[in-house]
Amino acid sequence: MITKKTRKQTILEESAILFNDKGYSATSMQDIASHCGVRASSLYNHIKSKQEILSTLLLEIANKFYDGIVIVNATSKSHKEKLQEIIKLHIQVAMENQNVTSLVINDWKHLEDPKLTEFVALRNNYQNMLESIIESGMEKGEIKKANVKIVINIILSSLRWIYNPKIYNNTNNEDLVELENTIMDTLFRGVIIVE
Amino acid sequence: MITKKTRKQTILEESAILFNDKGYSATSMQDIASHCGVRASSLYNHIKSKQEILSTLLLEIANKFYDGIVIVNATSKSHKEKLQEIIKLHIQVAMENQNVTSLVINDWKHLEDPKLTEFVALRNNYQNMLESIIESGMEKGEIKKANVKIVINIILSSLRWIYNPKIYNNTNNEDLVELENTIMDTLFRGVIIVE
DNA sequence: CCTACCGATCGGTAGG
DNA sequence: CCTACCGATCGGTAGG
Numbered sequence: 001m002i003t004k005k006t007r008k009q010t011i012l013e014e015s016a017i018l019f020n021d022k023g024y025s026a027t028s029m030q031d032i033a034s035h036c037g038v039r040a041s042s043l044y045n046h047i048k049s050k051q052e053i054l055s056t057l058l059l060e061i062a063n064k065f066y067d068g069i070v071i072v073n074a075t076s077k078s079h080k081e082k083l084q085e086i087i088k089l090h091i092q093v094a095m096e097n098q099n100v101t102s103l104v105i106n107d108w109k110h111l112e113d114p115k116l117t118e119f120v121a122l123r124n125n126y127q128n129m130l131e132s133i134i135e136s137g138m139e140k141g142e143i144k145k146a147n148v149k150i151v152i153n154i155i156l157s158s159l160r161w162i163y164n165p166k167i168y169n170n171t172n173n174e175d176l177v178e179l180e181n182t183i184m185d186t187l188f189r190g191v192i193i194v195e
Numbered sequence: 196m197i198t199k200k201t202r203k204q205t206i207l208e209e210s211a212i213l214f215n216d217k218g219y220s221a222t223s224m225q226d227i228a229s230h231c232g233v234r235a236s237s238l239y240n241h242i243k244s245k246q247e248i249l250s251t252l253l254l255e256i257a258n259k260f261y262d263g264i265v266i267v268n269a270t271s272k273s274h275k276e277k278l279q280e281i282i283k284l285h286i287q288v289a290m291e292n293q294n295v296t297s298l299v300i301n302d303w304k305h306l307e308d309p310k311l312t313e314f315v316a317l318r319n320n321y322q323n324m325l326e327s328i329i330e331s332g333m334e335k336g337e338i339k340k341a342n343v344k345i346v347i348n349i350i351l352s353s354l355r356w357i358y359n360p361k362i363y364n365n366t367n368n369e370d371l372v373e374l375e376n377t378i379m380d381t382l383f384r385g386v387i388i389v390e
Numbered sequence: 391c392c393t394a395c396c397g398a399t400c401g402g403t404a405g406g
Numbered sequence: 407c408c409t410a411c412c413g414a415t416c417g418g419t420a421g422g
Binding site: 021022023024025026080083105106109110134141142143144146147150151153154155156157158159160161162167168178179182183185186187188189190191192193194 | 216217218219220221275278300301304305329336337338339341342345346348349350351352353354355356357362363373374377378380381382383384385386387388389
Binding site for chain 1: 399400402404
């Protein structure tokens with residue numbers, strides 16, 4: 001069954017593309033309206049404000065990432081395997097929601113309370129869960145001992161370039177497999193050949 | 196000799212902080228002026244436009260990164276050592292210019308031509324130089340063979356979190372050494388313990 | 391460095 | 407969905 005796209009969905013999708021392209025502040029309601037083929041004032045029949053567009057997009061994607069890590073964490077795998085699953089899932093969610101995921105890097109700072117607090121909490125929960133998995137892995141001798149905060153920032157940051165449709169363009173499944181494998185290999189085993 | 200900070204330098208520094216905080220578009224000339232203790236119209240005695248502030252900041256930092264990689268590349272070290280030196284230098288330049296370096300991620304897209312073209316050229320030259328070093332290293336068996344574009348994006352992206360003063364706050368030299376060592380070790384040898 | 395002011399555009403509302 | 411319109415703010419200029 002093909003469900004017809006509602007006007008609200010169209011507005012959200014076009015906004016995500018524009019925010020990603022020009023940033024939230026530099027995107028006007030005129031921009032969004034013209035990409036939807038209506039007048040700016042007509043947008044307000046579907047959304048309350050520009051801010052509501054941003055918060056809807058960001059909370060939805062933040063919840064997707066958070067739900068994913070909760071599911072992986074609930075399995076009975078080793079810490080090393082959990083880390084691997086989390087990174088793979090992270091890549092998949094990012095690729096399926098590329099235009100929205102990229103907003104997580106820049107435009108979240110334009111969120112206003114109470115949505116800002118909600119978003120930051122989800123983000124912190126995600127990081128804390130990842131932190132405790134890596135810490136346990138270090139204690140069990142599965143993961144190399146190092147400053148956990150630094151390691152987490154390196155791992156999460158190293159994935160961010162794929163959020164940007166202009167840097168990475170997911171064309172087919174073969175590419176996605178190579179991407180996953182290269183990222184996993186680089187992060188897990190490093191770039192140099194140990195002599 | 197202590198040279199007195201010119202008003203123009205103050206404007207550039209305060210703008211970098213504000214752009215970093217709110218983004219270029221969401222920062223008004225009023226914001227910049229009030230942080231400098233003058234009226235908005237007075238700024239125009241020192242700078243031509245808001246756009247000129249952005250381009251001055253971005254071209255200066257882009258040139259610093261580019262000059263650095265050129266110097267390292269001109270040495271007679273191995274490709275592996277060159278890569279190591281480039282990453283270390285990258286971290287150092289980023290930490291010495293944290294507020295400006297963070298603009299390289301987001302606000303460069305608000306540059307207008309011809310400065311935009313100039314900036315993108317410097318960035319491409321940097322990446323191409325890094326690419327050829329890594330490719331040579333792969334051929335010589337110093338660096339593991341993999342898709343070079345993906346590896347470069349992982350490496351450069353993994354450093355970006357340190358640009359943000361809110362994520363990483365460089366307090367003393369000891370921290371910087373730990374940061375450098377952890378990044379180098381993670382990127383070069385990976386996070387897991389190979390059994 | 392200031393005051394005074396410009397046209398343009400912003401997000402959003404009223405009313406049909 | 408539209409036209410008409412609102413007050414506020416934008417980057418920037420004139421003139422002293």
